[in-house]
Amino acid sequence: xxxxxxxxxxxxxxxxxxxxxxxxxxxxxxxxxxxxxxxxxxxxxxxxxxxxxxxxxxxxxxxxxxxxxxxxxxxxxxxxxxxxxxxxxxxxxxxxxxxxxxxxxxxxxxxxxxxxxxxxxxxxxxxxxxxxxxxxxxxxxxxxxxxxxxxxxxxxxxxxxxxxxxxxxxxxxxxxxxxxxxxxxxxxxxxxxxxxxxxxxxxxxxxxxxxxxxxxxxxxxxxxxxxxxxxxxxxxxxxxxxxxxxxxxxxxxxxxxxxxxxxxxxxxxxxxxxxxxxxxxxxxxxxxxxxxxxxxxxxxxxxxxxxxxxxxxxxxxxxxxxxxxxxxxxxxxxxxxxxx
Amino acid sequence: xxxxxxxxxxxxxxxxxxxxxxxxxxxxxxxxxxxxxxxxxxxxxxxxxxxxxxxxxxxxxxxxxxxxxxxxxxxxxxxxxxxxxxxxxxxxxxxxxxxxxxxxxxxxxxxxxxxxxxxxxxxxxxxxxxxxxxxxxxxxxxxxxxxxxxxxxxxxxxxxxxxxxxxxxxxxxxxxxxxxxxxxxxxxxxxxxxxxxxxxxxxxxxxxxxxxxxxxxxxxxxxxxxxxxxxxxxxxxxxxxxxxxxxxxxxxxxxxxxxxxxxxxxxxxxxxxxxxxxxxxxxxxxxxxxxx
Numbered sequence: 212x213x214x215x216x217x218x219x220x221x222x223x224x225x226x227x228x229x230x231x232x233x234x235x236x237x238x239x240x241x242x243x244x245x246x247x248x249x250x251x252x253x254x255x256x257x258x259x260x261x262x263x264x265x266x267x268x269x270x271x272x273x274x275x276x277x278x279x280x281x282x283x284x285x286x287x288x289x290x291x292x293x294x295x296x297x298x299x300x301x302x303x304x305x306x307x308x309x310x311x312x313x314x315x316x317x318x319x320x321x322x323x324x325x326x327x328x329x330x331x332x333x334x335x336x337x338x339x340x341x342x343x344x345x346x347x348x349x350x351x352x353x354x355x356x357x358x359x360x361x362x363x364x365x366x367x368x369x370x371x372x373x374x375x376x377x378x379x380x381x382x383x384x385x386x387x388x389x390x391x392x393x394x395x396x397x398x399x400x401x402x403x404x405x406x407x408x409x410x411x412x413x414x415x416x417x418x419x420x421x422x423x424x425x426x427x428x429x430x431x432x433x434x435x436x437x438x439x440x441x442x443x444x445x446x447x448x449x450x451x452x453x454x455x456x457x458x459x460x461x462x463x464x465x466x467x468x469x470x471x472x473x474x475x476x477x478x479x480x481x482x483x484x485x486x487x488x489x490x491x492x493x494x495x496x497x498x499x500x501x502x503x504x505x506x507x508x509x510x511x512x513x514x515x516x517x518x519x520x521x522x523x524x525x526x527x528x529x530x531x532x533x534x535x536x537x538x539x540x541x542x543x544x545x546x547x548x549x550x551x
Numbered sequence: 552x553x554x555x556x557x558x559x560x561x562x563x564x565x566x567x568x569x570x571x572x573x574x575x576x577x578x579x580x581x582x583x584x585x586x587x588x589x590x591x592x593x594x595x596x597x598x599x600x601x602x603x604x605x606x607x608x609x610x611x612x613x614x615x616x617x618x619x620x621x622x623x624x625x626x627x628x629x630x631x632x633x634x635x636x637x638x639x640x641x642x643x644x645x646x647x648x649x650x651x652x653x654x655x656x657x658x659x660x661x662x663x664x665x666x667x668x669x670x671x672x673x674x675x676x677x678x679x680x681x682x683x684x685x686x687x688x689x690x691x692x693x694x695x696x697x698x699x700x701x702x703x704x705x706x707x708x709x710x711x712x713x714x715x716x717x718x719x720x721x722x723x724x725x726x727x728x729x730x731x732x733x734x735x736x737x738x739x740x741x742x743x744x745x746x747x748x749x750x751x752x753x754x755x756x757x758x759x760x761x762x763x764x765x766x767x768x769x770x771x772x773x774x775x776x777x778x779x780x781x782x783x784x785x786x787x788x789x790x791x792x793x794x795x796x797x798x799x800x801x802x803x804x805x806x807x808x809x810x811x812x813x814x815x816x817x818x819x820x821x822x823x824x825x826x827x828x829x830x831x832x833x834x835x836x837x838x839x840x841x842x843x
Contacts, residue, residue: 246737253739257656260648261665264713267706268668271675274686329582337579346583353590355823357767359794360816363801364593367809409589416586440568442575463674470676472770473794477802497678497770504682505695505774520682524675531674 271524279518281511290518296483296499298507303515305522307483311400311493312523315475316468318404318489319411324461327412331419331457336445347420354413362477365406370397370478373405378490393488396480401489403479407471411464418463422456422541423449459537466530470523472497496523601817604810610818614780614796620807624815626782627791630697631822633784634776634792635766637701642708643758647747649709650716650754655742657717666717669710680706681771689775697783697790700776704765711764715757719750752834759827766823769794793819 282290286303293304334346374397381391426449434448435441450457480492481502496519507513608623615622649669653662684703689695723746731741747754769792772778777789778799793815800812 246739249740250738253742254656257648257652260645261652261657261662263645264649264665264669264672264709267709268672270687271679271683274683275679278686326582326586329579330586333579333583337576349587349590353586355763356593357769357794357819357823359767359769359797359801360593360597360820363797363812363816364596366801368592368596412586438564440564440572442572443568445575466674470674470678472676472678473798477798497676500678500682501770501773504685505777517682517686520679524679527674527676527679528671531671535670 275517275521275524279514279521282514282518285511286515290515291522294485298503298509298512301509301511303511305496305515305519307485308494308496308499308519309522310485311479312469312495312497314489315400315403315407315479315493315495316465318400319407319468320461320465322405322408323412323415323464326408327415327460327464328419328457330412330416331423332445332450334416334420335423336441336449347417350413350416353409354417358410358471358473359477361406361410362474365402365474365478369406370402373397373402382490389487390489393486393490395490396492398478398480398492399490400479400486400493403475403493403495404489406474406478407468410471410474411468414467415460415464418460418538419453419457422453422460422538425456425542426452453541455537456541459534459539459541462530462534462537466527466534469530470497470527472501476501496520597813597817597820600810600813604814605817609811609814613782617803617808618805622811624791624793624796624811624818626779627793627796627815628818628822630776630779630783630791631766631793631819633786633790634697634700634704634772635762637698637786638704638708638765639758639762641701642705642761643712645705646709646712646758646761647716647754649713650720651742651747653713653717654720655746666714669713672706672710673714676770677703677707677768678770678773681773681775684771684775692787694787695775695777695789696787697776698786700772700790700792703771703775704768707765707768707771708761711761712758715760716750716754719753719757720746722753723749755830755834759830763823763827766826767794767819769798793822 282303286293290303291305291309293302294306295302295304296307297303330346330350334343338346374395378391378395378397378401382395385391430448430452431444434444439447475495476498479495479498481494481498482492483494483499484491486493500516500520500523504513504516507516608621609625610623610628611625612621612623613626614624649665653665656662657665680703684699684706688699688702692699727745727749728741731745732738736745772792772795776792776795778795779789779791783790797812797815797819800808800815803809
């Protein structure tokens with residue numbers, strides 16, 4: 212470099228001020244070079260932040276467990292098997308809520324999984340390159356919409372459509388199964404399942420896409436070289452390799468569906484009953500918390516609600532840990548979004 | 552026309568296999584169409600209903616008593632800003648700090664634990680976080696408050712920010728750290744002035760993702776911030792929030808409130824998108840050479 216030949220480094224001109232300028236910039240960095248004390252303080256501070264993360268989880272567990280004690284002592288395991296939810300007589304059973312949460316989430320999975328996997332397969336294996344970016348962006352946009360807006364849309368668009376077109380049709384064609392009988396309110400388990408499906412499709416499909424894209428390219432080439440059609444290649448080389456990861460994504464979607472509150476609360480009908488028909492209104496664990504928590508008068512009532520929260524918390528944690536493990540077992544060793 | 556050079560039997564694809572292949576392709580395309588339909592429907596309907604409903608009164612007035620036409624959500628917009636400010640003040644430094652720990656000090660068992668815990672926290676239903684904020688803030692203060700809402704949202708922000716910060720810091724080349732150490736710069740100075748500085752734009756993107764996620768949250772605010780029909784700037788009083796107001800209005804029986812719910816939804820989406828866009832723009836102009 213030409214500058215090396217010059218007697219003085221030219222930073223901001225040849226004035227003597229320049230030297231001071233340089234010093235001013237360097238000093239704060241170098242002055243602390245012997246800052247063992249500062250280093251230690253910084254280390255503790257950062258460790259403190261990390262400990263807070265740990266403390267938050269501890270706080271959640273401790274608060275939920277300790278505050279649900281009265282209900283646990285009053286009802287024990289029967290709490291999860293009893294059907295009556297009667298704040299007036301202080302009798303609480305969580306079964307209708309557990310049932311509603313499970314059925315609405317399973318319904319959502321049944322609708323969402325084929326669609327989400329189909330979209331993922333299309334984006335990674337079939338679609339032209341220029342469409343790949345916009346398509347994944349658009350699906351991810353679905354994930355950015357707040358839950359309450361999904362609910363708003365469901366109340367005013369989805370439910371009327373279900374009431375006047377879909378439910379009469381289902382009742383006529385599949386009414387004999389007993390799953391689609393009763394008056395078509397629109398609002399009910401079916402509406403909750405559909406809106407949940409719309410909400411979890413982006414999660415499942417983005418994870419499926421990530422998992423599909425780490426399937427080694429030579430597996431595909433090998434299948435094609437053996438004369439497989441594209442579908443046979445996808446089925447035998449791609450989907451089989453990615454199976455565990457896709458299942459992980461599905462379980463992650465399930466975790467989201469179990470805890471989803473607002474959209475479900477707005478369309479499920481909020482009646483604590485166990486009905487066979489999907490047209491009937493139901494109630495979920497999350498929505499009973501949303502509706503009754505702030506009005507819960509009486510310690511046992513509040514404690515019963517917190518126990519529902521504890522159950523919801525434990526179930527989602529188990530489901531999520533399982534999902535993370537399965538996704539991790541496939542993408543391990545691969546940089547995330549390597550080929551996205 | 553007779554085929555003069557017949558395809559070897561191995562390479563022949565039967566009509567049945569060909570049909571299956573085409574069916575699969577058609578199915579995949581159909582799924583894309585089915586999935587995109589609700590997206591277009593939701594956005595289209597939101598813009599269509601929202602634009603017709605937003606007016607000056609909506610943006611400047613507080614709600615009218617139930618059943619009366621008119622009024623707006625000005626207090627809810629302000630309340631949301633207040634609650635989100637509290638959440639960011641609490642959650643962002645903590646999340647970034649924990650992320651620094653994981654990236655710079657956390658290559659050990661304890662770091663793995665923190666990593667796992669923040670992933671677990673990410674999956675906790677937001678309504679459960681609301682219960683905890685209720686238990687630790689509302690029960691202590693004896694009434695619903697903006698602070699409680701802020702704490703709930705902060706708890707939701709921390710794990711997301713922690714993980715994205717860690718990811719971004721790990722992208723910073725080790726050569727930079729070594730260069731700083733070589734010049735005799737201390738570790739904390741290196742972390743703050745070199746590593747963090749380099750990763751700024753990536754970290755801010757992560758923060759904005761967390762922000763956008765909690766900005767639309769309703770469930771954790773139901774029994775923390777609670778909602779309010781009037782103006783409130785005090786941290787220890789019940790406070791209105793835009794998502795809460797949308798929820799209340801959507802399930803109400805009044806047509807005018809339904810209209811305002813749509814207007815509120817559009818304002819909420821615009822607020823989220825513009826906050827994210829503004830910060831991204833500022834970052835891009837400020838530190839162009841950053842990571843990601």
